[in-house]
Amino acid sequence: MTTRRIVSAGVFGIGALAALGLAGPAQAQNPAEVKVGLLVPLSGLYARPGQVMKMGAEMAIEHINALGGIKALGGAKLKLVLLDSGDTVEKAKNAAQRMVAQETDLVAASGAYLSSFTLAVTEVTERAELPVLTLSYSDLITDRGFKYVFQTSATAASQARQCLPVMMQVAEKATGQKPKTVAIITDNTGASVASVKPMREGLLKEHGLNLVVDETFTPPLSDATPLVQKVRATRPDLLFFLPTVISDAKLVLEKMNEFGLGQARIPTVSFGIAIAEPEMLRTMSPELLQGVMSCVGSWGSKGHEKLIAELKSKYNEPWMTQNAISTYADMWVIAAALEKSGKADKAAVAEALRTLDLGPSKYYPGGLIKFDDKGRRVDAGLTILQWQNGIPNTVYPPDLAMSEAVWSKK
């Protein structure tokens, strides 16, 4: 017998023993590591938000592993598997197919930034029965009767319903009267469309607001003149501006300034995080952002100071956007589900997520760490931020607020 044969016979023998469960039951049950997927854009137009989501996930996994990993699995460590969703819905769907085909031992995943991507990705993961947590806003994500998708943010329609009364109050407090006319400039991505839908369908009327401009554009814009010209012609009391691409946010806000409407002369309220990304400051001067508000699914706020400081020192991020904090929280939720199920198995994790009840949420605003039948986080709240002196500060809800909202009286 040659040496190679002896070795291979040995390996076969050990393999056979392991298969029979004789090589130690502890190792067979408890894997050394448990794989968790992160499917986000890492190339193309949306690469930057994807990178920030990656930072949040990495930080969480580091924290979880440093605290001893998944105790129910004998201290198994979490391992992040990254997948690039690219910059189109087709690429995102392909990435999801690749994920479920090649990474068969994933127990759960988080993704995929843009609602449009998440909608496509979850079509694939649902069939593969892989649980996916998402920070995306579109109501449709959890309106399709899917069983394996868990939405941690308040849905777009819910955010619009929560945001509008707060805005009306702030405006009335500052100016003594409620705004009467409103303009909407929105891009046509999933989350933005879902946010404006309830507004168009009666929410604005309920608050006595008359819609005077209603414009939808396809991102990225090459020039914002036609949009802002319409706002200039009608001079509404309030502008809802919903971009997803930062360049669109810059073009519109700069054009507002150019036309003498900027620096919140027409109070501007956004939905989503694009307008409060640190990158805004790379592309435009902070004065032009002063006073701009945004309603977002979550944000690094009061109580998250340690986390914000760590993100800053580690990745040089000046503040913690939803992309970082929600993805950070997602990893903890997945870890909790693993602890609950005690199995490194996607079906068991999905079942654990459905029945999870960890009480009040620490990293997502408001509500509980508990999912309803649709997969929506129970009582999910939102945060409202406002650009004040070059920083987007949380101004709502009061328990997370870092400063008071200011409304332009001009």
Add this chain to the structure above:
Amino acid sequence: MTQLVENILQALAAGLLAGAIYGLMCVGLGLIFGVMRVINFAHGDFMMLGMYAAYFLFGALGIQAVAGSYGGPYLAIVLAGPLLFLFGYAVHKTLIARVTGTRTAQLEGEGHYAQLILTLGIALVIQNGGQMLFGSELHSIRTPLSSSAWEVGPLWGDFVSVFVNKSRGIAALFSLATIIVLALVITRSRLGKSLRAAADNPEAATYMGIDVDRAHRVAFALGVGITGIAGGLLATNYPFQPYIGLEYVIVMYAGVVLGGMGSIIGAFWGGMTIGLVQQLSTLILPTQLQNAAIFVVFLLIVFLRPQGFFGRVVERT
């Protein structure tokens, strides 16, 4: 009524300003196609490199400190042009020359298949290399000009004011100046003559003692340099990341085809038409259909006048 006039004039102004920059991009591409008959898929990415070149010259290499935030960007753009020219020259010498010019005789389909694959490959390498080198963050050449405007008017009593964005206005003038210089080089200089000869009939040009491969190299480098300048001009009011080329390469091709494949002046007017259609269409169509409008007009022109505005009748260089 006054509101309508104002809307039309404002859209017209925005269209002319956007069109002037598109025109310059198209001229760069049109020059390469006109002289070399190469379909260059990497052209949008050369433009992206022009944006980064101007950005780094302006910021990291200290032009902002010396020339300030008003004049600095334009000095950086003037310097970025030659840099991109050298880059284009090197890319042609090391890569493009292998599948174009006198070597194509032995290649299938006169080298067109190889050219398509090669330029597509270069595009992918530049995009992904760009992300590794420059990161995925958005950058922008920050100048106060981009958020301020010259107000023309009121033209009609107290009404009808047109705002001309300062950075776009300067970019449009800059673009016109570049095109005039290029036209002079092509029509008046010896270099221009050799480019035109190489474009018209490469074989005859070779017999007349013109180095056709060199003429191609210069044309390619000039095309890249000009598009680099267009990129720099765009970067003063438009934030960019390494994948921005994809957004513009289609506009560039549409412009070149509209103007008439091979005509440089045509390419400029093709780009200008795209800018105008893009902005004026918003007066009657939803903004969402801005880019669809471009391609409807594009199809109409291709249908009614397949040779483009300037076809081959005027000039081929």
